[in-house]
């Protein structure tokens with residue numbers, strides 16, 4: 001095989017795809033995927049690729065196109081063919097009754113993973129003549145502060161992807177409802193307000209031991225809960241869901257459901273609220289309230305689902321049917337910001 005010639009072909013193909021500038025890394029990737037045995041000689045190959053890419057990048061785009069079509073017609077890009085997409089049947093789906101949702105955090109433009117779950121969600125809603133809800137899970141002003149512009153971007157992107165959005169919801173506008181459910185859980189003895197210092201709490205949790213707050217009666221916890229709106233400062237009190245302190249997965253043990261944030265500076269609600277629901281509390285309540293029948297999302301949400309199930313069980317709600325899809329692996333080998341940026345450019 002004439003490696004130099006093959007490299008030249010890939011470099012031309014890559015250059016044409018990216019406006020006349022080939023990327024040596026992509027060319028090496030192409031070559032190694034065709035000839036895995038070259039991996040042992042990658043240093044040598046990289047040198048060759050660098051020098052050939054340099055030559056190619058000096059050529060005008062037109063010359064690159066001409067050479068590719070004359071010398072490497074097999075590498076001319078095929079136009080993307082329209083493909084019919086067949087969706088597998090959705091378990092438990094009833095025609096006309098399916099409600100799906102996409103629930104992105106508007107802390108930036110929608111990423112590929114959320115877009116994919118979203119597309120599947122609205123396609124299924126369409127297939128079963130149901131409804132598709134776009135919900136902004138925008139209640140983490142400290143760790144994932146929402147970007148004001150992103151709300152609009154995400155709606156536009158979903159429309160661009162072909163979604164018919166039946167309902168747009170904002171978690172940040174539903175705080176009164178989260179408070180109502182939190183109180184209900186406290187009254188049922190299924191949630192409590194913990195005022196232990198966080199380090200001490202973590203140590204107890206690691207050993208599966210209850211903190212002194214846990215056994216106090218609901219009336220005391222209601223008092224503490226109300227004090228979270230007035231008296232307790234950030235970090236001084238946390239609402240926790242009672243689960244199983246001996247659970248083999250420590251992240252499931254008495255997970256936090258609400259905490260105080262004094263200066264949230266939220267783009268929609270500013271500093272109106274100081275008690276903030278956790279993602280898991282918010283998402284569980286919203287999925288129930290909006291009548292979501294099917295949740296389609298990435299595998300990374302399995303842990304959250306396990307936490308949210310406690311809320312559904314305690315309140316006698318029916319958990320939606322959840323379907324987790326795997327991760328997407330891009331041709332370039334991942335979703336690193338640098339690599340993604342290169343590809344976008």
Ligand SMILES: [Zn+2]
Nearest residue numbers: 194196211213
């Ligand atoms: Zn405590």
